[in-house]
Amino acid sequence: xxxxxxxxxxxxxxxxxxxxxxxxxxxxxxxxxxxxxxxxxxxxxxxxxxxxxxxxxxxxxxxxxxxxxxxxxxxxxxxx
Amino acid sequence: xxxxxxxxxxxxxxxxxxxxxxxxxxxxxxxxxxxxxxxxxxxxxxxxxxxxxxxxxxxxxxxxxxxxxxxxxxxxxxxxxxxxxxxxxxxxxxxxxxxxxxxxxxxxxxxxxxxxxxxxxxxxxxxxxxxxx
Numbered sequence: 001x002x003x004x005x006x007x008x009x010x011x012x013x014x015x016x017x018x019x020x021x022x023x024x025x026x027x028x029x030x031x032x033x034x035x036x037x038x039x040x041x042x043x044x045x046x047x048x049x050x051x052x053x054x055x056x057x058x059x060x061x062x063x064x065x066x067x068x069x070x071x072x073x074x075x076x077x078x079x080x
Numbered sequence: 081x082x083x084x085x086x087x088x089x090x091x092x093x094x095x096x097x098x099x100x101x102x103x104x105x106x107x108x109x110x111x112x113x114x115x116x117x118x119x120x121x122x123x124x125x126x127x128x129x130x131x132x133x134x135x136x137x138x139x140x141x142x143x144x145x146x147x148x149x150x151x152x153x154x155x156x157x158x159x160x161x162x163x164x165x166x167x168x169x170x171x172x173x174x175x176x177x178x179x180x181x182x183x184x185x186x187x188x189x190x191x192x193x194x195x196x197x198x199x200x201x202x203x204x205x206x207x208x209x210x211x212x213x
Binding site: 040041042044045048049054055056057059060 | 187
């Protein structure tokens, strides 16, 4: 999962326009300035493109932190 | 309805901009650069006619999201555009857009757009929107 979070880091930095941003498995929307509804959409779309995945609304609604996002990505990759 | 949006959806329409349109845009934008307003100045720079404002051309992206989609529920969230060839007043243009990405998770939409004149691509870019019922 650590590798996935490392791959997510540049996506987060680009979406939130913060080269110094650091995320870990427990990072939530509350921890990042500017993580509003539109930023959330940009983030999810960027992750889908980067990992060549498609999420459903139900899958995304269950994600509460970066660690859970990484787990979701891993589970989707395992099914490909 | 969301299910009216399918990747591959293609939309296009003809349009053109007159010198009167250019004057209106100059007032709205406060961009009075003579390359857009003065035929002699444009000729001195090597152009046959004044250049149509790039951001006037990109106004068709607003039309796409606001007027030309299957419903009125999309909101513009991003625009990127490259201007590849000069465009002149009263050119007969075609705006074409293809839906290239539809995110079920977020209801985000991404369109690839082009503006053509006589089959040549003058501009190309992408438009992002979010669909909110």
